[in-house]
Amino acid sequence: MTKGNLAIVLHAHLPYVRSEEPGSLEEDWFFQALVECYLPLLETLENAARAKDQAPKITIGLSPTLLSLLEDHLLKNRFEKWVTIRLEVLNTLEKDCLKAVLHLKEHLKRQLNSWKNCQGDLIGRFKKLQTLDVIDILTCAATHGYLPLLRENPEAVRAQLKTAVTEHERLFMSAPLGIWLPECAYYEGLDELMAESGLRYAVLDGHGLLNADPRPRYGLYAPICTRRGVAFFGRDSESTLPVWSAIDGYPGKPNYREFHRDLGWDLSIESLKKIGIKEKRPLGIKLFKISSKNTSLENKKEYDPQLAKESVEKDAENYLKDRKKQLIKLEKSMQIDPLLIAPFDAELFGHWWFEGPQFLSHLFIKSKEEGIKFITLKEALQVTPKIQLCNPSPSSWGQGGFHNYWLNKTNAWIVHEWSKAGGEMVSICSESLIEESNIKIIKQAGRELLLCQSSDWSFILKAGTTTGLARERINLHLSRFWMLINAIKNNEIIDNKILEGIEKEDCIFPLVSPMDWKKKT
Known part of the structure; x- marks a missing residue:
């Protein structure tokens, strides 16, 4: 086994897009995220947890607004109809893009069955995975408020944090120790309010650690801790770029599903009105592959699930081999086991990159073979013998590490x-x-x-x-x-x-x- 660990950290979040009106754009955002991301992620983690030869471990932040949507009975009661409408649309398309249509139909049916089997209780499924030590669940600021821009009234920041902790404790019956800071944004003194709310660790962009005072001895590859007892981990760009970038990374490869070509844009407004949609917008029905970066949307080729599967397996193995090389190199210059932190928006896995959950699944399958050990942030703190005292630098994971976005x-x-x-x-x-x-x-x-x-x-x-x-x-x-x-x-x-x-x-x-x-x- 390679010395060192890999921590994959996912941030699952949607704004509060609850709508009293069925068929709204906001409702589409939530239901598309369910069928493309949250349900497939649960399926991936549960399957890996049942496998005797796998040791899945990830950290996942579930924002309070997302949890509110997952708990909402009004939305739960509409989900089956939303999926059924899309299945009915697909039934009219089987003569075209046959492979892609059949694959998407199977995917939607599987997610709907997964939903029915747990009666829509996704929170309970996440809770069970935490009990099994497969995941470590973080909270987030209550409504994903950008905390550095709220600091004029420190009490407003405190309310974002304490409301989140209270809501997390209500739903999971235990207080969270970790938090995903919205946009990984940090300012001087935020650790005091975090500690006051019982929050003990978070992820920052690399700038937050590399520009810390004093500069951390091990850079991004070990956590640091403030004098108020709050630990911070730094994002490693080498571990994230291959998965995150649609230009230079795996999601932009030709055989993966094209995100922007959606049937909702192709159908006439008359056809959309027949299924209760008043204007042109995405339906979540995507039947084409990226093909090439220079191919226009109208000329994209049909999605082939088998070719996509082959690409996923190859890319997952490549990712693990590169992390192994990285850990071996780091081990030579460190007196403790190196730690790679790879944080992502959870919606990348399934929504933006449809094959993302398959990629994670293959990482779990192949990790032991490549000698890579997955770890949660909570466990990483437990196994780190000494943590250097540092003051993190103000930063975010926006462009350049600044707040300007x-x-x-x-x-x-x-x-x-x-x-x-x-x-x-x-x-x-x-x-x-x-x-x-x-x-x-x-x-x-x-x-x-x-x-x-x-x-x-x-x-x-x-x-x-x-x-x-x-x-x-x-x-x-x-x-x-x-x-x-x-x-x-x-x-x-x-x-x-x-x-x-x-x-x-x-x-x-x-x-x-x-x-x-x-x-x-």
């Missing part, structure tokens, strides 16, 4: 809104304005504040995709927040039907506590 001319206006609303929430919660008669109102105001702070909407505004939806979500939560807060400040009575309507739509974080926004005395 979430703070630029497209979205900077939001930061002022967050600051103003956050300051008002802190004042209300710190000045004894909370009474029994308005506790429901202040709790809902807290939910609205958290929801408007989601970094996903900032990201979308910068990316330029569905910007209308992003602005709508931000402004909706802000307007609801101010209506509720002003009612408290002005001793106004809110119509119960209005409050109940907001609570029904934004039914997240049942244990949210206004005390998390209270200033320390």
Whole structure:
């Protein structure tokens, strides 16, 4: 067995895209992630756990907003119909792209059966895998708020962390020790708020460790720890680039499924309306392969699942061989076993890269043969004999390690809104304005504040995709927040039907506590 360990860390997250309207774009985001990513990942991990010759180990962050969607009964009740509609569409296409159609039909049926067998309880399945020590589950900030941009009101950062911990404990019956910091973003002093919330470790981009003070002796290949007792791991680009990059990595190879060619764009608007969709948008029905980087979307070739399978096996073996070479080289210059940290968005595996779960499966199958040992972050801390004291550098996993993707001319206006609303929430919660008669109102105001702070909407505004939806979500939560807060400040009575309507739509974080926004005395 090669000395050293490989830690694969997945970050599973969706913004709060719950919609009362069936067939909405937001609903599509969630259900596509279910059939392409979360259900296949569970299948991969459960199969590997049952195999006697495999030792699967990964760390996975499950964001509180994603967990809320997974728990939601309204969404659960719609999922089967959503899959059935796509199966019916595929039934009309068997004369074209026969291999791809049959393969996708089999995939959808398998995921639907997987869903039915557990009655939609994916949280319970993740919990069982944690009990088996196959996974270590991290939390995330409550609504994936970009914490460095919320720091003007430290209590707003604390509320993001403590709400997340409370929600995780409610669902998993144990408090999380680790956290996936949104966008791996860190600022000086964040470790104090993490420690206060019981959070003891997180992943940073490589910049966070390489520019730490003092510079870590082992660079990215061992964890560091702050004086407040919070450990940090650094992303290793050599271990991530081959899997992450669609240009230079495996996902861009010719035989893999093309993400951007979706039947929803090919069908006429009349055909879409027949299945209850009012405008052109992706259906999650993709029948073509990448073919080549220079091939236009309309000229892509039919997806061949057998050729894709052969590519997956080859790429997985290549990845393991390269990690083995890397560990052997590192071992020569280190007095402790080297540790490779490979963090990814979980949605890369299955959604963006359809073959991603197969890739993981083959890693588990071949790891012993290549002498590679998988480890979770929690276990890595347990087996590291001494951890160097360092102060991490402010950083993110955005371009260049900076914050500019979430703070630029497209979205900077939001930061002022967050600051103003956050300051008002802190004042209300710190000045004894909370009474029994308005506790429901202040709790809902807290939910609205958290929801408007989601970094996903900032990201979308910068990316330029569905910007209308992003602005709508931000402004909706802000307007609801101010209506509720002003009612408290002005001793106004809110119509119960209005409050109940907001609570029904934004039914997240049942244990949210206004005390998390209270200033320390």
